[in-house]
Amino acid sequence: MLITTHDIPFAHVVRSKFFFMRDGKIIWEGKKDQFPTPDDLETHFLSSIGSVLRA
16 A cells, blocks of 8 residues: 655654655655654655755
8 A cells, every 4th residue: 555645753653664756756765664763754854855956
């Protein structure tokens, strides 16, 4: 099942694998065990999006 959301704490609770997308393309994918807390996942998301925006 694929769930799309901007609610990172919700995503962290209900999923075990994550994809970050931009303009309909996957720019990153990873697993929950890499991010013990929703804050860790959100920090990584923001840094990933920032690096794409600067490119």
